[in-house]
Amino acid sequence: MRLRCLGVALAATAALVTLPAQSASAATAPADAPATRAASADTGAAAAAACGTADAARGRPASASSVENAGTPASAAFDGDAGTRWASQFADPQWIQVDLGSVQSLCRIDLNWETAYGRDFTLQTSTNGQTWTTLRTVTGGTGGQASYDVTGSGRYVRVHGTVRATTWGYSLWDFAVRTTTDGTPPIEGGGDLGPNVIVVDPSTPNLQQRFDEVFTRQESDQFGSGRYQFLMKPGTYNGINAQLGFYTSISGLGLNPDDTQINGDITVDAGWFNGNATQNFWRSAENLAITPVNGTDRWAVAQAAPFRRMHVKGGLNLAPNGYGWASGGYIADSKIDGTVGPYSQQQWYTRDSSVGGWTNGVWNHTFTGVEGAPASNFDTGPYTTLDTTPISREKPFLYLDGNEYKVRVPAKRTNSRGVSWPANAGGTSLPLSQFYVVKPGATAATINAALAQGLNLLFTPGVYHLNQTIQVNRANTVVLGLGLATIIPDNGIDAMHVADVDGVRLAGFLIDAGPSNSDTLLRVGDPNSSADHAANPTTVQDVFIRIGGAGPGLATNSMVINSDDVLIDHTWIWRADHGAGVGWETNRADYGLRVNGDDVLTTGLFVEHFNKYDVYWQGERGRTIFFQNEKAYDAPNAAAITHDGIVGWAAYKVADSVNTHEAWALGSYCNYTSDPSIVQQHGFQVPVKTGVRMNHVLVVSLGGMGQYAHVINNTGSPTSGTTTIPSKITRFP
Numbered sequence: 024m025r026l027r028c029l030g031v032a033l034a035a036t037a038a039l040v041t042l043p044a045q046s047a048s049a050a051t052a053p054a055d056a057p058a059t060r061a062a063s064a065d066t067g068a069a070a071a072a073a074c075g076t077a078d079a080a081r082g083r084p085a086s087a088s089s090v091e092n093a094g095t096p097a098s099a100a101f102d103g104d105a106g107t108r109w110a111s112q113f114a115d116p117q118w119i120q121v122d123l124g125s126v127q128s129l130c131r132i133d134l135n136w137e138t139a140y141g142r143d144f145t146l147q148t149s150t151n152g153q154t155w156t157t158l159r160t161v162t163g164g165t166g167g168q169a170s171y172d173v174t175g176s177g178r179y180v181r182v183h184g185t186v187r188a189t190t191w192g193y194s195l196w197d198f199a200v201r202t203t204t205d206g207t208p209p210i211e212g213g214g215d216l217g218p219n220v221i222v223v224d225p226s227t228p229n230l231q232q233r234f235d236e237v238f239t240r241q242e243s244d245q246f247g248s249g250r251y252q253f254l255m256k257p258g259t260y261n262g263i264n265a266q267l268g269f270y271t272s273i274s275g276l277g278l279n280p281d282d283t284q285i286n287g288d289i290t291v292d293a294g295w296f297n298g299n300a301t302q303n304f305w306r307s308a309e310n311l312a313i314t315p316v317n318g319t320d321r322w323a324v325a326q327a328a329p330f331r332r333m334h335v336k337g338g339l340n341l342a343p344n345g346y347g348w349a350s351g352g353y354i355a356d357s358k359i360d361g362t363v364g365p366y367s368q369q370q371w372y373t374r375d376s377s378v379g380g381w382t383n384g385v386w387n388h389t390f391t392g393v394e395g396a397p398a399s400n401f402d403t404g405p406y407t408t409l410d411t412t413p414i415s416r417e418k419p420f421l422y423l424d425g426n427e428y429k430v431r432v433p434a435k436r437t438n439s440r441g442v443s444w445p446a447n448a449g450g451t452s453l454p455l456s457q458f459y460v461v462k463p464g465a466t467a468a469t470i471n472a473a474l475a476q477g478l479n480l481l482f483t484p485g486v487y488h489l490n491q492t493i494q495v496n497r498a499n500t501v502v503l504g505l506g507l508a509t510i511i512p513d514n515g516i517d518a519m520h521v522a523d524v525d526g527v528r529l530a531g532f533l534i535d536a537g538p539s540n541s542d543t544l545l546r547v548g549d550p551n552s553s554a555d556h557a558a559n560p561t562t563v564q565d566v567f568i569r570i571g572g573a574g575p576g577l578a579t580n581s582m583v584i585n586s587d588d589v590l591i592d593h594t595w596i597w598r599a600d601h602g603a604g605v606g607w608e609t610n611r612a613d614y615g616l617r618v619n620g621d622d623v624l625t626t627g628l629f630v631e632h633f634n635k636y637d638v639y640w641q642g643e644r645g646r647t648i649f650f651q652n653e654k655a656y657d658a659p660n661a662a663a664i665t666h667d668g669i670v671g672w673a674a675y676k677v678a679d680s681v682n683t684h685e686a687w688a689l690g691s692y693c694n695y696t697s698d699p700s701i702v703q704q705h706g707f708q709v710p711v712k713t714g715v716r717m718n719h720v721l722v723v724s725l726g727g728m729g730q731y732a733h734v735i736n737n738t739g740s741p742t743s744g745t746t747t748i749p750s751k752i753t754r755f756p
Contacts, residue, residue, distance in 0.1 A: 074130035082498030111192035120181035131201040139191035140166030141184040148177030217483035241268030250484030252506035263287035298347035342366035392440040407688035482508035498524035504532030515539035523552035526559040536576030548586030556588040571610025572599030593627035650689040671703030683714035695729030721749040
């Protein structure tokens with residue numbers, strides 16, 4: 024085994040050196056190869072001329088006849104890492120295959136063998152993964168790096184080994200598949216950030232005026248088309264008050280928040296709405312340090328307004344001027360040196376942060392992994408506090424490395440507590456050249472072509488209408504939005520599908536339903552997905568979904584999670600209760616979030632107003648930390664929401680088939696403005712099993728506009744009157 028390890032080490036070192044690709048004739052040609060090559064020379068030259076450079080197999084789903092051990096999976100041959108490999112058991116025959124996601128025209132296959140290589144094997148393709156066509160037969164192979172020109176088409180590509188060259192198995196560092204192009208040039212990555220990204224530095228003239236101009240346009244433009252992103256280069260800014268209106272984001276371009284210092288404020292208030300902050304949606308602040316002018320910054324927001332990776336050198340006030348109504352928000356990976364004063368905030372979730380103190384709160388304030396958080400007091404107060412967050416991964420962010428833009432992709436943490444910076448341990452940085460920078464006017468066809476080419480996506484601020492579904496098929500793809508970039512599916516298509524692959528990162532954009540009904544706006548994983556992604560889960564962060572409000576919108580399902588191990592970290596899935604195109608059938612949307620995958624975790628889940636279940640959970644071992652919900656205001660009467668003998672669809676339903684599920688800090692509120700006489704049976708419905716545990720759960724009647732008969736199933740006291748006093752259950756069962 025010592026010799027085996029030495030061979031592996033030498034092969035790994037060799038794989039890191041760029042070598043000229045060997046042709047089939049030089050490395051592994053069969054005895055009759057010269058005649059074959061002569062007969063097909065013209066065909067081969069044409070194929071080579073049209074052969075693309077992108078690896079269509081990179082990150083795609085893979086399988087094999089066997090693996091040597093858990094450290095040598097089939098996926099390792101397609102991850103682009105020269106230090107990882109697939110290895111089979113020590114027997115003949117063996118195979119490894121990859122699913123390209125669609126039928127494609129094939130022109131070349133590149134193999135990089137480890138010391139244990141195949142002497143005799145065939146290269147095969149299939150349209151269905153069952154019946155195979157031989158593209159190339161290789162006998163007398165000599166291993167190493169080899170390239171094979173092929174002609175054919177298929178969705179699946181396989182190496183089928185029949186004779187090993189050693190007593191070991193078959194082992195590949197890399198297995199790449201090239202496909203033919205239609206003659207159009209490849210899509211370029213990188214470039215400028217488009218017309219609605221405002222990049223500034225401390226010497227930018229009239230900087231306050233630039234903030235004020237955007238705020239004037241966006242302060243009350245709740246359903247407009249304006250989208251803006253301020254990017255602040257590292258340095259110190261003095262005397263700034265950046266007021267943020269709708270669809271406006273502000274971010275620092277340092278690797279750490281303290282690289283960009285503002286001696287001033289970033290302000291959200293509610294003067295536009297007479298001091299009511301319950302509609303201060305769709306804005307964000309990230310990766311900055313603030314020293315507030317008067318010692319306390321004001322961030323009076325509602326849903327879809329994340330405050331991430333911030334350092335406030337003072338206090339933070341989450342209520343509007345005058346302490347009017349406020350309706351909940353989200354803080355993550357932030358340090359507030361002073362005290363956070365939520366005051367009138369009804370609900371709030373804070374994760375992996377540190378605070379100098381926390382005062383007040385109304386119904387449901389939740390903390391996980393927060394240094395300085397108040398102790399849990401759910402029986403008598405609003406607080407739920409967990410010492411750590413079980414799984415977290417911070418949102419990708421844009422930063423400057425010298426003069427080069429890069430996207431930092433943070434690493435996964437387990438049982439995390441406190442901020443991730445300045446250490447930024449783990450994670451990777453991707454140059455902007457690896458992103459298709461999507462700008463207003465881009466087509467869905469171009470976006471999908473960029474993804475197929477192997478690029479990530481950076482959506483710049485704008486509104487993007489789609490005539491085909493965005494297909495994210497490659498593992499570890501990053502789809503990042505700036506300035507609440509908004510995707511609208513036209514003609515009833517789905518907006519985005521993510522394949523059942525490892526490590527996709529979706530972050531920072533809004534999906535707005537179109538007027539023709541979509542089946543599902545965002546789908547993560549194909550139906551019946553079953554791959555294990557625990558080591559590298561797909562994450563959905565600050566991805567917001569809206570049905571109606573900006574105009575009629577229709578969708579049967581808003582977000583469906585089919586993959587296992589997905590992490591949803593802050594989302595607001597909203598069937599509009601105000602704005603244009605709002606009505607029980609006008610913006611009908613039956614389900615908010617449907618979870619079919621196993622081991623899915625949600626942290627900071629906001630889902631509101633759906634015609635049926637707001638959340639319907641069918642996967643095993645699901646977990647939720649913090650849930651905020653309002654039932655649909657516009658249910659016309661009790662009959663319209665009665666099903667299976669139950670009045671009202673539960674806000675959060677765990678399917679009867681589920682055996683294990685756990686949730687913490689959940690609240691559902693009713694405000695049946697169309698028929699205040701409705702008495703909903705319960706806010707939450709779960710199977711009564713020892714593995715299903717609900718902790719810190721409440722229901723509230725908003726001003727007596729409808730009531731709840733129970734909290735969970737038939738358990739819990741009813742709400743009554745107009746006092747908005749919650750009915751609570753600390754643990755169930």
